[in-house]
Amino acid sequence: MPLPLEIDALNVLAARARAYAELFTLPLKDRNWRGSSGDYAGAGVGSSLDFQDHRSYVPGDDPRHINWQAYARTGHYSLKLYREEVRPLVEIIFDVSGSMFATPDKASRAIELFYFAFASSERSGASTSLFLIKGDHWQVIEGQAVFSHRWQETALRLPATTASAEPNLSALPFRTRSLRVFISDLLFPVSPENTIRGLTRNFGKTVTLCPYSKSEDDPGWMGNYEFIDTENDGKHQRRIDPAILRRYNAAYKDHFARWKASSIRAQSPLARIPSEPGFEAALKLEAIPSGAINLA
Numbered sequence: 001m002p003l004p005l006e007i008d009a010l011n012v013l014a015a016r017a018r019a020y021a022e023l024f025t026l027p028l029k030d031r032n033w034r035g036s037s038g039d040y041a042g043a044g045v046g047s048s049l050d051f052q053d054h055r056s057y058v059p060g061d062d063p064r065h066i067n068w069q070a071y072a073r074t075g076h077y078s079l080k081l082y083r084e085e086v087r088p089l090v091e092i093i094f095d096v097s098g099s100m101f102a103t104p105d106k107a108s109r110a111i112e113l114f115y116f117a118f119a120s121s122e123r124s125g126a127s128t129s130l131f132l133i134k135g136d137h138w139q140v141i142e143g144q145a146v147f148s149h150r151w152q153e154t155a156l157r158l159p160a161t162t163a164s165a166e167p168n169l170s171a172l173p174f175r176t177r178s179l180r181v182f183i184s185d186l187l188f189p190v191s192p193e194n195t196i197r198g199l200t201r202n203f204g205k206t207v208t209l210c211p212y213s214k215s216e217d218d219p220g221w222m223g224n225y226e227f228i229d230t231e232n233d234g235k236h237q238r239r240i241d242p243a244i245l246r247r248y249n250a251a252y253k254d255h256f257a258r259w260k261a262s263s264i265r266a267q268s269p270l271a272r273i274p275s276e277p278g279f280e281a282a283l284k285l286e287a288i289p290s291g292a293i294n295l296a
Contacts, residue, residue, distance in 0.1 A: 002101055004152045013108060014147045017115035020279055025296045026120045026181060027207060028088045089175050090121040091129045095167055095184035096155040098230030106213040109275035110183065113209045117181045118146045135161030136168045163231050166190045169198035180206040192262035200268060207292045208270040221245055
């Protein structure tokens, strides 16, 4: 189901994603942030109502934070320290290679995840950057392009790639210490460690949301098939016998086993999210248990 999708269908996905952003959230509360004023705990001290500690007053400190009750008791100036409140930095990277839209159910789930990630980030008040990527090619998009669905036009302008081309994440201008939400089916034959290193550079944390369809996870092929390359529409005939199907299933399972092992070692949650069940049920299979998504 190649792009573009019908606007009415996208409007339905956007409405659902906004509703789910009230039930689920990106994992923003499990780290100390640095940045401008907002609603999340920072790594420094500030003027929120969340008391943190005391320390002695030194010239140049804000006198509004002097603990006058303690001064009355001791005759020494001390400060009340409060947890700094900041805005998280979120960077959403949406893989728009052809395999992400290979079937209608997978295309819908991939876009739903993209819309949900943006809606959740927007709801949290985070400073959000958005990237579309296809192989070596990428493009920054504005937030207004998401729910207006103009992102499709940008995605369609990205050049075609070779089959299974790896997204060139090293080229993206990530901000330091941001949360990177990578939405991709991960169907490219490279070392997971290389991709994770690209996502976590500059002290970033990454969460990978991996949509997939039953037709790729457990295809049940047997007999003669015409296969279509989702990146360049090339076609080729192939006869599938039980031995070929077993090799495919073994390679597919091994690929994602290596991805999960690498993600655990890097402390970078990865959740495979099937396209067939409803969105809430799909998240509860891996995304919630792994910490890739939190309950709101």
